[in-house]
Amino acid sequence: MKKLLNTADSFVRDTMEGIEAAYGDRVGLLDGDYRVLVSRYPTRQDKVGVVTAGGSGHLPLFLGYVGQGLLDGCAVGEVFASPSAQKMADMIRACDRGRGVLCLYGNYNGDLFNFRMACDDVDLDDIETRQVLARDDVASAPPEEASRRRGVAGLVLAFKTAGAAAQEGLGLEEVAAVAQRTLDRTRTIGFALSPCVVPRVGEPTFSVGEDDIEVGMGIHGEAGIETRPMMSAHEVAQLAVETIEADMPLSEGEEVCVMVNGLGATPLEEQLIVYRSVHSLLSARGVGIVMPHVGEYATSMEMAGLSVTVLRLDDQLRGLLQAPAVSPFYTATSAGTSR
Amino acid sequence: MKKLLNTADSFVRDTMEGIEAAYGDRVGLLDGDYRVLVSRYPTRQDKVGVVTAGGSGHLPLFLGYVGQGLLDGCAVGEVFASPSAQKMADMIRACDRGRGVLCLYGNYNGDLFNFRMACDDVDLDDIETRQVLARDDVASAPPEEASRRRGVAGLVLAFKTAGAAAQEGLGLEEVAAVAQRTLDRTRTIGFALSPCVVPRVGEPTFSVGEDDIEVGMGIHGEAGIETRPMMSAHEVAQLAVETIEADMPLSEGEEVCVMVNGLGATPLEEQLIVYRSVHSLLSARGVGIVMPHVGEYATSMEMAGLSVTVLRLDDQLRGLLQAPAVSPFYTATSAGTSR
Numbered sequence: 280m281k282k283l284l285n286t287a288d289s290f291v292r293d294t295m296e297g298i299e300a301a302y303g304d305r306v307g308l309l310d311g312d313y314r315v316l317v318s319r320y321p322t323r324q325d326k327v328g329v330v331t332a333g334g335s336g337h338l339p340l341f342l343g344y345v346g347q348g349l350l351d352g353c354a355v356g357e358v359f360a361s362p363s364a365q366k367m368a369d370m371i372r373a374c375d376r377g378r379g380v381l382c383l384y385g386n387y388n389g390d391l392f393n394f395r396m397a398c399d400d401v402d403l404d405d406i407e408t409r410q411v412l413a414r415d416d417v418a419s420a421p422p423e424e425a426s427r428r429r430g431v432a433g434l435v436l437a438f439k440t441a442g443a444a445a446q447e448g449l450g451l452e453e454v455a456a457v458a459q460r461t462l463d464r465t466r467t468i469g470f471a472l473s474p475c476v477v478p479r480v481g482e483p484t485f486s487v488g489e490d491d492i493e494v495g496m497g498i499h500g501e502a503g504i505e506t507r508p509m510m511s512a513h514e515v516a517q518l519a520v521e522t523i524e525a526d527m528p529l530s531e532g533e534e535v536c537v538m539v540n541g542l543g544a545t546p547l548e549e550q551l552i553v554y555r556s557v558h559s560l561l562s563a564r565g566v567g568i569v570m571p572h573v574g575e576y577a578t579s580m581e582m583a584g585l586s587v588t589v590l591r592l593d594d595q596l597r598g599l600l601q602a603p604a605v606s607p608f609y610t611a612t613s614a615g616t617s618r
Numbered sequence: 619m620k621k622l623l624n625t626a627d628s629f630v631r632d633t634m635e636g637i638e639a640a641y642g643d644r645v646g647l648l649d650g651d652y653r654v655l656v657s658r659y660p661t662r663q664d665k666v667g668v669v670t671a672g673g674s675g676h677l678p679l680f681l682g683y684v685g686q687g688l689l690d691g692c693a694v695g696e697v698f699a700s701p702s703a704q705k706m707a708d709m710i711r712a713c714d715r716g717r718g719v720l721c722l723y724g725n726y727n728g729d730l731f732n733f734r735m736a737c738d739d740v741d742l743d744d745i746e747t748r749q750v751l752a753r754d755d756v757a758s759a760p761p762e763e764a765s766r767r768r769g770v771a772g773l774v775l776a777f778k779t780a781g782a783a784a785q786e787g788l789g790l791e792e793v794a795a796v797a798q799r800t801l802d803r804t805r806t807i808g809f810a811l812s813p814c815v816v817p818r819v820g821e822p823t824f825s826v827g828e829d830d831i832e833v834g835m836g837i838h839g840e841a842g843i844e845t846r847p848m849m850s851a852h853e854v855a856q857l858a859v860e861t862i863e864a865d866m867p868l869s870e871g872e873e874v875c876v877m878v879n880g881l882g883a884t885p886l887e888e889q890l891i892v893y894r895s896v897h898s899l900l901s902a903r904g905v906g907i908v909m910p911h912v913g914e915y916a917t918s919m920e921m922a923g924l925s926v927t928v929l930r931l932d933d934q935l936r937g938l939l940q941a942p943a944v945s946p947f948y949t950a951t952s953a954g955t956s957r
Contacts (some may be wrong), residue, residue: 281811281831283851283888284925292888295852297890300897301910332902338886472620493621512622512632546919547677548629549622551636558639573641574770574947575914580885583920585622608913610949610956614644617949617956 280476280483280581281473287478291335291357298342302607303450304390308343309373314366315354327445328352328374328456329381331438332357332367333390335475337498339608340577341384346606349442351380354504358477358580361389366423367397373408379451383441383458385430386412393594405406413437415467415588416527418495418503429497432540432577433465433588436600439611452518453456461596465536469503469586470515471496475579489546494518498542498579512549513563516556527591529533531565532553536600538588543581550585554593557587570600619815619821619920626817630674630696632818637681637863641946643784645667645684648712654693656712659686659944666723666784667691667713668720668794669776672729673698675816677918678947682722683774685945688781690719697816697919698838700728704737710745718790722780723796724769725751748794752776754927756865757834757842761775762923763889769835771879771916772804772927775939778950782875782941800935808842808925809854810835814882814918837881837918855895858926866930871903874940877911877927882920884912896926909939909954926927 284290295313298306309315332354333341341353351374356362366416371380382398384390391412400407413430420427441458449457471493474483485500487493492510495503510518529535539554554573561568568591577586592600604611611617623629631936634652637645640855648654671693672680678729683689690713695701710719719740721733752769780797788796809915810832813822824839831849849857868874880891881885890920893912900907908931916925931939943950950956 281829281848281922283809283811283854284891285850285852290891292945294887295890295892297892297894297912300894301890301912302954336885336887340892470622472622507758509620511624513624515622526668531820543885544920544922545622546675546916546917548633548675548919551640551677552623552629552632553637554773555632558636573636573640573690575818577887578885581883581922582885583620583883605949605951605953605956607954607956612944614944615946616643617944618943 282476282478284478288595290478291326291355292598294335305607308333309369314362315352315370316342317344318345318347319354322347322447323547324376325378325435325448326380327378327449327451327561329383329441329445329454330370331384332362332394333385336576336580339575343490344438344606346604348446348602348604349438349606349609361387364393364396364400367393368400371397371408372404375406379453381441381451381458382408382410383437385434386414386428389401403527407451409451411458411462412461413457415462416467416468416492416497417522418468419497419501422526429501431467431469432538432586433462433467433500433590435576436465436536436538437461437589438603440596440599442604443599450565457599461590464589464591466527467553467586467588468519469498469584470494470498471542471582473544473583473585474500475582489592498577512552513556516553516560520557520560521572525588525614529566529591534569534592535596536570536590537568538576540577540586540588541575542584542586543578544583547583550574569597621815621817623817627633629817630694633674644946648708650732653701654709655684655866656682656691656727657684660874661686663715664787665715666717666718666720666788667715667792668722668780668784669709669713671701671733673700673726675874675919676916677915679774682778683945685943685948687785687941688945688948689942700726700732703732703739706732707739710736710740710747711743714745719750720780720790720794720797721747723751724773725748725753725767739934741891746790748938750792750794750801752798752801754801755836756805756861757807758836758840762784768836770806770808771877771925772801772806774789774915775804775875775877775927775929778943779935779938781943782938788792796938798802800929803930804927805866806925806927807858807861808835808837808923809833810881810921810923812883812922814921815837822910837916851891852895855892855899860898862928867928868905871935873906873908873931874908875929875931877929879916879925880914881923882917883922884924886954889913892924907935911955
């Protein structure tokens with residue numbers, strides 16, 4: 280499978296240098312280290328830091344949310360691999376302004392292990408940290424084992440609310456509580472139509488049948504709930520809403536944020552067609568949608584497919600979601616998102 | 619090839635309904651007609667109208683640039699097919715505020731034929747129009763036949779400058795002149811790695827060899843300059859810059875806008891890796907880059923590949939490019955673009 284790159288070994292470095300070349304006035308490498316991106320947007324100096332980390336290959340996740348009203352920093356590893364604890368610790372130190380740092384990331388063993396080490400490390404410098412993990416993928420474990428669930432696209436909405444809370448000047452405990460509440464009220468399910476290629480592997484690391492759709496497949500190709508014959512856009516939307524509602528009931532009159540997230544190769548037209556059905560299904564039962572997100576927010580390189588995320592809002596979360604935020608890859612205004 | 623849709627016949631309608639469902643507070647269907655999208659952003663009432671039209675299947679082109687400081691309206695046809703003259707005329711009438719309407723679109727026979735009819739039609743109502751065509755694809759004809767060249771991603775930069783000129787209150791002649799000058803100074807070349815699937819056809823309408831890259835292929839799969847064995851990202855950037863410079867020389871000390879545009883299935887990482895090389899090649903010869911655009915701006919559904927566009931700026935065009943603009947799919951601020 281063909282990829283537009285120089286060498287597999289320089290894939291992450293070249294990507295990071297591309298980000299710095301394009302957007303170096305707004306974000307930049309920490310001390311020239313291509314493993315850590317930090318915000319250069321103007322910001323208040325008494326702000327709690329909000330950071331993340333994860334494997335490469337998911338742009339705009341994770342790097343694309345370093346910005347204003349979003350993340351202060353992001354450490355990245357190789358494609359689909361965690362960065363080291365050392366890089367995470369460097370980032371946390373750089374993003375602390377004396378009020379502590381929230382580490383907000385997906386529930387994967389490598390990231391969890393390394394972030395714990397990094398937090399222990401910076402504790403020696405009296406930097407206070409909190410860790411909040413995204414476990415929004417309903418397909419990755421049954422409800423009784425929800426703590427095992429993986430973090431996927433829903434994490435982006437927690438970046439948004441926690442980033443806004445930090446921007447407002449809230450303290451570390453409060454910012455962490457906002458992130459946790461956001462994720463407690465967020466569910467995602469993904470659908471994969473084709474695999475992706477890790478540069479160093481050079482061929483698909485898993486397969487999807489020619490006429491099949493994988494329901495609940497993870498963003499690294501982790502097995503999902505089931506394999507089905509290819510479904511229509513409306514059937515995908517129905518199954519997504521049903522699966523999410525079975526795990527997190529929605530009530531008439533309540534408001535949610537919906538994200539339809541393209542995994543990489545799926546055209547925006549198709550994402551909008553699925554959104555159309557999600558919108559009509561939720562509207563029909565009296566659930567309002569605030570600030571829909573339709574586009575590529577968390578990808579798996581050239582994987583075809585999409586995920587559907589629902590976040591149940593309350594007054595505070597709605598306000599934080601709609602607060603202005605900007606990065607080179609994401610914009611939110613009171614009028615909504617804009618890409 | 620699998621697509622997330624309901625029926626091929628409802629592909630465009632469903633997409634348009636998805637746009638209205640997601641962004642109906644900012645853009646909307648004209649009188650409920652799914653062939654015409656118009657801006658609902660607040661705007662000055664003495665503004666020249668700027669509109670476009672084209673086939674579906676290229677999102678965010680064309681619909682995604684209906685917004686504020688951008689386009690007032692867009693008519694769309696079926697996938698890769700022109701809308702009718704009637705829909706274009708409806709749109710022009712809706713977007714005229716007494717100061718005339720600029721029709722700004724790509725050089726394709728169907729669009730040209732229909733826009734001419736539409737302009738004749740609205741002339742009966744004393745609506746003044748001007749037509750400016752994008753012919754930025756250097757690979758589609760040699761310099762001596764430049765008038766035959768197709769319009770591709772460079773059109774987006776003309777939407778931006780002409781939209782800003784209209785927003786500033788300039789008259790129809792002046793707005794048309796801005797669009798024309800932008801396009802006179804814009805060149806694009808595309809590279810395709812894989813084909814795309816038109817929903818009603820259901821299989822790829824052209825092919826790209828397993829280990830090949832098509833240099834200069836058009837956004838509907840039109841033949842390009844040559845087929846080459848797969849190239850590295852840096853080689854692609856080199857060939858792009860060389861080809862553009864051979865057609866439009868760049869001078870040390872001048873400033874350009876660069877767009878690296880993903881055609882659909884190519885990951886953002888790879889687009890950034892190509893941008894990195896374009897940036898370093900231009901920087902090395904003393905050409906400055908203003909407001910780089912890296913992302914999907916004009917796609918061919920799930921085609922893999924990308925295009926590189928260079929716009930030679932002058933003081934007026936730089937200012938118009940950097941003027942604030944927003945749509946559900948595009949944001950520009952003085953700090954740069956943001957997706």
